[in-house]
Amino acid sequence: MKTADVRQFxxxxxxxxxxxxxxxxxxxxxxxxxxxxxDSSMLKKTRRDIARLLTVQRERELAASRPQGR
Incomplete structure (x- = not known):
């Protein structure tokens, strides 16, 4: 799962x-x-996918709380 794909969710x-x-x-x-x-690499891949989702979610939270003046 790519970050660009996640941002479209x-x-x-x-x-x-x-x-x-x-x-x-x-x-x-x-x-x-x-x-x-x-396939033990699935553990690492899944953890990284979760991290990508959480990162995009946090970016959206910060963008929503930021003042729109700047």
């Missing part, structure tokens, strides 16, 4: 995707503990 889509990825990360961690995880 609406706020609701952003939140639902964030929840979906967090559930997916939980499932991946469970698979890792039980040694059923086939």
């Amino acid at each position: 609406s706020d609701e889509e952003l939140q639902s995707e964030l929840e979906r990825l967090r559930r997916h990360l939980f499932d991946l961690r469970s698979q890792s503990v039980t040694e059923k995880l086939e």
Whole structure:
């Protein structure tokens, strides 16, 4: 998932995707503990996707709170 793609999401889509990825990360961690995880790089990729979503969400919060005069 690229940051440019994430920026096109609406706020609701952003939140639902964030929840979906967090559930997916939980499932991946469970698979890792039980040694059923086939691709361990998915943990890192999912964490980074979550970070991208949170970054875009925070950018929007800061842009909304910034005065419009400047």
